[in-house]
Amino acid sequence: MTDSLLLQVAVDTPVRGLFDYRLKSEQHEQQTGALIGSRVLVPFGHRELIGVIIRELEDDDDVAVDKLRDIIQVLDSTPLLDSHCIQLLLWSAGYYQYAVGAAVFTALPPALRKNKAAEISQTRLWSAEAAGDSSALNRAPKQREVFDWLSEHVSGVSDDALRQQFGPISSCLKSLEKRGLIVARSSDALTTQASNKQPSTALERPKLTQEQAQAYEQIAATLNSFAVHLLEGVTGSGKTEVYFALIEQLLNAPADADDVDNPAQILIIVPEIGLTPQLLRRLKHRFQIPIATLHSNISEQQRQDTWLRVGLGRYQIILGTRLSVFTPIANLALIIIDEEHDHSLKQQEGFLYHARDVAIYRARMLQIPIVLGSATPSLESTLNAKQGRYKHLLMRKRAQETPLPRMHLVDMRALPAREILSPTLRQAMHRHLEAGNQVILFLNRRGFAPALICHDCAWVAQCSRCDAKLTFHSKSAKLYCHHCDHRRSKPEQCPECQSNNLLLVGFGTQRIEQLLTDEFKQYSAIRFDRDAIKRKGQLEQILEDIQEQRHSIIIGTQILSKGHDFPRVSLVGVLDIDYGIFSADYRALEHSAQLLTQVAGRSGRRQEQGEVVIQSHAPDHPLLQSLIAKGYPDFAEQALALRQSCNLPPYSYQMLLRARATYADHAQQFLERAKQLAQTQLTSDLAIMGPLPSSMEKRAGKYRAVLLFSANNRRSLSIGTADWLQQLHRLPEARRVQWNLDIDPLEGI
């Protein structure tokens, strides 16, 4: 008995807390320390589940040892999660009030959530021999093509990738190998050292502007300690160059004598890798070393391989989406969060963590710096900077000296109601197009028309599963719900009164596309929204087409705001920005200001000053005025004052209990009970609002309601909350609803 270990294991269940097990001495050879972070197979109820060993039971923990069940098997010979990661996960699960086991399993790549060996698959990577004489290839065009391709891809290319590019290729590779022009190595040997190129050459590196150099120096001065830097730089100010200078500094730093195998690693977290292929390309181009990419849009095997390699310290640069924040990284030295204001950094289902905030905790734990970059920082971060918790680094000028675009507001109230493009905007379009430049028309609404109504009886085409109108899409000639996957054909007659007088009301990107075919028919237009980039490769194609000026007019949604660099765009037309001004959600205004600034920032990024025309029905709105006249920092200042006067976040702290159910009553009853319990179990410092129906009450066939808690200090949210949640799990009312608790919610009610 004394030889058995007593261990606490995280198991993937919504039940909170860790579970105690016994591990018999004959089942393991390792020291206890070497078991922590390894996966195990454990009996759980009548099932066998995978778990991860989190810690040893303390002697004074009160457990009935003889009641403990035995671990069936230890699955890993080396731990998957290091102690830092475990600490990070325990903290995050605590902060976000989520079951530890479920949090731990969110952090693992999907392949490792199963009983599958944690092995790195061995693939061959081909690369060109730089010194090889390829003149003999002039009469072997296919070999020439492959050789040239490999010469451009210095980090090596797998057989799979080559086959995708060139078709059947093995004999061609064999010949090239025989000629000594290419070599294969196992991808597991892939280390940063494997690439014998220097990280970068002085030639390709722009000289930092004064503002960039200042920002760089301030951050570089903290490289061995914890500091949060809010790098607020206008669009085009060259934030990426500041990141690059820091990365370069770390890559070139002489490794500690006893740490040569542990070069510094840098984690860059971006909202969506898929939408911004540019950053990856720039990183590859600049540093010429293998870059790990971690996101959910790659195969399970590949994700597992990359994840494991990063944990072994094999990559120095790691580019990932929010989920990468939990990845074990052997020697993390710097974290960069790009576009820190972007809501996709927060997970919206399951484990509702915010990658920025988790990353800040991680940086503090490791005593390393973290950089939050944005042209339009969140009000949370802005306040943290104002209050001195973050260092505020401002870059007000564009790197290439081009002034920021000129902004005009067009009062749409003065125009006929049906006018979509104001005369001001149309004239500006002609002017810029005739000069050979590109024009962006921004409208955050996909499809052709957001409503189909009956002219005779006012019937509106509604989604049967949501409280929402259906949007007509002209390409498929169908009605779509943008909130669930419901779609149906467009009726010829009104289902209520059989009238044939059905009207499409309002406009989306597709209608703009059609509208242009008259007045602007000599200019090629392209639509850039989620419908246009559904298939793999379409996004890259569109970006390339825009770069190569194959189109003059780009009509797009918020995808356009995602940091793309379109050098020839000189005019941005914002067709409708009123949503944020008239929305009930208090965050909508901030979001609109960010969108507007980011989209406007696509204009005039080279040589000449760009122009932005904003159409609005509320041109007098003081915050819109201040944004346009003085820029985002002034807007943020005023928006913060407004939040403070209403005691809204970031001046107060919120959590949201959400419930959805097939019947509206069930959601209400559950929240009612939850509220009663909260009134006795949680602190009286919490103000409770609700239960309230959500602003879109019915969605995808479920009725949704919320209970909103707010407090003047963060601690009040956590006092007694864990026990209260345990009680909610046991409520009979809970069985009829799906519910979760969202800490620091971003989505409104």
Ligand code: ADP
């Ligand atoms: P941001 O991320 O702040 O919008 P980028 O880093 O994309 O800005 O830089 C905008 C443009 O300016 C890019 O084309 C970049 O190559 C260029 N650039 C950045 N820094 C410099 C510099 N110091 N000198 C010249 N050009 C620069």
Ligand code: ZN
């Ligand atoms: Zn009708």
Ligand code: ZN
């Ligand atoms: Zn729907």
